[in-house]
Amino acid sequence: MVTGSLFFQSLVLGILLGGLYALLAAGLTLYFGVMRVVMIAHAAFLVLAAYLAWDVHQRFGIDPLLSLIVTVPLFFLAGVGFQRLLISRLRPATVTMMSVLLTFAVALVIEGMLGFVYSGTQRRVQLSYSAASIQVFGAQVAVVKLIAFGLAALSLLALFLLLTRSRFGQALRATIQHPQAARLIGIDTDKVAGYGFGLGLATAAVGGAALSLDSTIYPSLHWHWIGPLMAIIVVGGLGSIPGAAIAAMVLGIMQSLLQLPMGTTWAQTVFYLALFATLLVRPQGFFGGRLAQRF
Amino acid sequence: MLSFPLWSPNPYILSAGIVVLSYAVLSTSWNFVGGFTGYMSLGHAAWFGLGAYGTALLIARAGVPSFLALGLAGVIVAVLAVPIGIAALRVRGASFVIVSIALVLVLLLVFQSWRDFTGGSDGLTVPRPFPDLLRPQHHAVFFYLFAALLGLALLAWWTIDRSRFGLGLKAIREDEDKAQSLGVPTFAYKLVAFVVSATFTALGGGMYALWFGDLDPIFQFSILIGSYMVLMALLGGVRHLFGPLLGALVVGTAIEYFKVSYGDTQFHLVATGLLLAVVVLFMPDGVIPAVAGLVARFRPQQGSIREETAAELLERDRSSASPPTQRQNRAEVRR
Numbered sequence: 001m002v003t004g005s006l007f008f009q010s011l012v013l014g015i016l017l018g019g020l021y022a023l024l025a026a027g028l029t030l031y032f033g034v035m036r037v038v039m040i041a042h043a044a045f046l047v048l049a050a051y052l053a054w055d056v057h058q059r060f061g062i063d064p065l066l067s068l069i070v071t072v073p074l075f076f077l078a079g080v081g082f083q084r085l086l087i088s089r090l091r092p093a094t095v096t097m098m099s100v101l102l103t104f105a106v107a108l109v110i111e112g113m114l115g116f117v118y119s120g121t122q123r124r125v126q127l128s129y130s131a132a133s134i135q136v137f138g139a140q141v142a143v144v145k146l147i148a149f150g151l152a153a154l155s156l157l158a159l160f161l162l163l164t165r166s167r168f169g170q171a172l173r174a175t176i177q178h179p180q181a182a183r184l185i186g187i188d189t190d191k192v193a194g195y196g197f198g199l200g201l202a203t204a205a206v207g208g209a210a211l212s213l214d215s216t217i218y219p220s221l222h223w224h225w226i227g228p229l230m231a232i233i234v235v236g237g238l239g240s241i242p243g244a245a246i247a248a249m250v251l252g253i254m255q256s257l258l259q260l261p262m263g264t265t266w267a268q269t270v271f272y273l274a275l276f277a278t279l280l281v282r283p284q285g286f287f288g289g290r291l292a293q294r295f
Numbered sequence: 296m297l298s299f300p301l302w303s304p305n306p307y308i309l310s311a312g313i314v315v316l317s318y319a320v321l322s323t324s325w326n327f328v329g330g331f332t333g334y335m336s337l338g339h340a341a342w343f344g345l346g347a348y349g350t351a352l353l354i355a356r357a358g359v360p361s362f363l364a365l366g367l368a369g370v371i372v373a374v375l376a377v378p379i380g381i382a383a384l385r386v387r388g389a390s391f392v393i394v395s396i397a398l399v400l401v402l403l404l405v406f407q408s409w410r411d412f413t414g415g416s417d418g419l420t421v422p423r424p425f426p427d428l429l430r431p432q433h434h435a436v437f438f439y440l441f442a443a444l445l446g447l448a449l450l451a452w453w454t455i456d457r458s459r460f461g462l463g464l465k466a467i468r469e470d471e472d473k474a475q476s477l478g479v480p481t482f483a484y485k486l487v488a489f490v491v492s493a494t495f496t497a498l499g500g501g502m503y504a505l506w507f508g509d510l511d512p513i514f515q516f517s518i519l520i521g522s523y524m525v526l527m528a529l530l531g532g533v534r535h536l537f538g539p540l541l542g543a544l545v546v547g548t549a550i551e552y553f554k555v556s557y558g559d560t561q562f563h564l565v566a567t568g569l570l571l572a573v574v575v576l577f578m579p580d581g582v583i584p585a586v587a588g589l590v591a592r593f594r595p596q597q598g599s600i601r602e603e604t605a606a607e608l609l610e611r612d613r614s615s616a617s618p619p620t621q622r623q624n625r626a627e628v629r630r
Contacts, residue, residue: 038389040396089576093609097335100392101529102575104337104522108568115561219561223518227400230393238390265408272401276382279394283385 009139010256016141016149018252020210023152024225025232025244026159027203033176033239034196035087037099042204043222043229044107045075049208050217051114057125057212064125064212065147071205079201080194082106087197088190107222114219122218130214148210155206156245159199163241172196176239228255231271235278237285246287247274299438309434315547316441317503321520322527322539323448324495327488329525330452330533331461333468334384334485337521338395339496341402344515345372346497347504348406348413351421356412361424365501372497373490380489384482387471396518403516418511421504437506444502445540448495453536455488464488496524519567523550526571532581541583546570 024046031039049071053064086106090098132143163169174182175192183189211217232251236243251271258267278285299312325339349368353359359367383394406413413419425433455461463484466474475481504510514520523546524539531542549570553563574581 032389036389038393086572086576091579091610094579096389097333097392098575098579100337100389101335101525102572105568105571105575108519108522108564108571112561112564112566112568115564120561223400227397231397234386234390234393263408265404268404269401272397272404275394275397279382279385283390 005138006260007257008137009141010260011253012136012139012141013145014253014256015249016145017256018249019149019152019156020207021228021232021248021252022245023156023203024207024229025236025248026156026241027200027207028229028233029236029239029241029244030196030200030203032233033241034172034193035083035099036096037087037103038096038230038238039103039200040100040226040230041103041107041110042200043225044110045078045201045204046208046211046225047217047219047222048110048114049075049205050212050215050221051118051123051208053209053212054123054125054217055118057127063127065151065209068206068209071209072202075201075205076198079198082201083194083197084190088193107226111219111222118219120219122216124216125212127213142214144214148213151206151210155203159203162199168192168195228268228271231275234285235274237287240285240287243285243287247285306431306434309431309438311548311551313434313438313441313506314551315543316438316445317499317506318523318527318547318550319540319543320441320445320448320499320502321496322524322531322543323445323452324492324499325524326528326533326539327452327455327492327495329528330538331455331464331468331488332485334387334391334489335525336395336492337392337518337525338397338399339492339524340515340517340519340521341395341399342372342376342493342496343500343503343520344399344402344406344512345375346500347510347515348419348500349497350501351419351504351510352413354422355419361422361505365498365505368501369494369498373494376490376493377486380486380493384485384489395521399516399518399521403512406512406516413512414510416512418509421508421510423508424505433506437502441502441506444495444498449536449540451491451495455491456536460484460487519564522567522571523547526567526574528581529579530570530574530581532583535581535583538581538583542581 024042028039028042031037031042049067052071053067056062056067056070057064086102087095087099090102127144129143133140134143134146135141136146161169163173171182171187171192172195174185174187175189175196179189182192215221228251232247233244235251236245236247251274254270254274255267258270299309321339321343324342325336328334328336346368349371350361350364353364353367354361357364379398383391383398386394407416409415410417423433425436428436455464463474463479463481466477466479467481467485471481500515527542527546528539529542530546531538531540533539550563550567553566557563557566
């Protein structure tokens with residue numbers, strides 16, 4: 001029987017989960033905005049970061065969150081390199097399509113390497129506060145979920161401030177809106193695109209650390225994430241960061257609420273149902289521009 | 296090549312040959328959409344899995360004779376592909392790829408969760424169509440069955456390639472908006488190609504079910520199988536009749552070899568990924584253009600509206616446009 005408090009509990013958990021989805025979907029939207037690239041490997045990098053966090057904890061016994069000090073700059077540089085060395089080599093006319101295949105290939109390589117190095121065994125970080133939970137307005141919420149949400153919220157806020165307040169953010173948004181015009185007014189769009197990519201991957205690093213706190217991780221976990229994330233950015237409208245964030249929140253909450261009557265696995269289908277419904281009703285997504293239909 | 300079952304050294308090699316042949320069926324089927332229209336579906340494993348499970352379930356649950364079940368599964372998938380195609384083909388490019396991935400992921404979820412109907416992750420045993428055949432004979436029979444299916448798919452592709460319908464599809468590939476403005480019924484054309492492609496893939500899946508006899512959602516609805524189809528077709532060349540077949544021979548053999556050599560590790564994923572990346576980066580048109588001179592004698596004349604792709608044209612325009620502007624700039628600087 002679904003009681004009111006159980007419902008509320010699911011709602012809170014859904015909001016916490018939605019925050020993490022929002023952060024990761026924002027990264028995906030960023031790639032699409034700056035380079036028209038659909039980054040299938042995003043979730044693979046997420047799992048890679050989670051593994052690094054697990055490894056750091058296992059090896060040195062320090063908190064997985066501290067791995068962020070290393071992984072965030074590392075992933076940023078990897079993103080810049082990824083854009084410069086691989087994506088920019090693709091032919092301009094087919095970049096969208098080919099980048100999907102290229103990032104897909106990268107995802108396979110990462111998954112394979114993770115399996116190779118860490119084996120397929122499921123891993124989990126055991127922390128002193130793993131089992132702790134606190135009362136939030138009468139709902140039992142695990143501390144690790146709160147930390148993950150806080151991390152996601154902080155990063156999203158930082159991303160938002162960076163995009164709206166800094167000169168680099170202006171240049172990035174200009175590049176997203178109209179690359180040619182941005183070049184005309186003297187923005188080095190290639191450089192900006194590279195940094196945009198770096199920022200996107202940095203969000204995956206944060207997400208990975210958050211993920212490692214309360215999930216069991218295994219190499220093929222990224223397929224579990226990439227579907228919902230892809231659905232979110234299509235529903236939100238490709239290229240729109242607010243759209244992605246709103247869609248992430250709404251779908252995250254719906255998934256969490258549907259787990260009560262349907263169970264975990266079937267609740268996952270809500271993302272795909274939303275995706276196909278969006279295509280039938282409004283192919284360009286519910287927010288943002290008309291980009292989605294074209295690319 | 297057709298004599299392979301006669302000289303193949305042992306049943307294992309023969310079964311590997313069948314796997315490669317089934318890959319050839321799949322990537323040729325994929326090429327109805329990927330090659331003609333340029334819509335890259337990474338989720339064609341959805342049709343493969345539906346064909347396999349459709350066939351298996353019809354036999355196991357409804358008692359339909361094996362090959363009738365295969366045909367029926369093909370029809371069912373064709374019918375299913377219509378509404379899914381209508382939804383998926385409303386978007387282009389990357390969004391379409393996302394939708395295709397989503398399709399295979401959601402089917403994987405459904406077939407894993409719906410235990411009492413599909414057997415879930417315990418798998419599903421398919422009754423063998425020829426119960427009194429010994430294993431090597433069973434393999435040999437299926438080698439020819441797969442070869443026949445491949446022949447049918449190639450014939451269909453060749454026919455479309457030379458038809459007005461095929462011309463319309465290629466126009467969509469080069470520039471969908473212009474094709475539409477020239478009066479090509481783009482949506483209907485895309486949908487027909489999509490359904491044909493799905494049906495052939497499903498027949499390949501059904502045949503696989505009959506041959507292999509054991510299904511598991513993880514393998515039937517695998518993104519990896521979908522990516523193999525793309526990789527094979529791209530490597531061989533999506534514009535050519537025998538491109539996917541050639542790709543399947545190269546990649547399929549490599550995959551089988553990797554599985555034997557590095558079976559326990561995830562290394563075959565790395566190998567597949569690296570190969571895909573190399574193909575995408577360095578030869579997106581496939582190897583056939585590289586050896587086109589040799590192959591040209593064996594394949595029919597292309598019915599393409601032009602031999603160059605829109606991308607190549609654009610690039611040539613750019614490269615021919617850029618030197619003068621540089622010279623102009625220098626001249627201005629000198630002044």
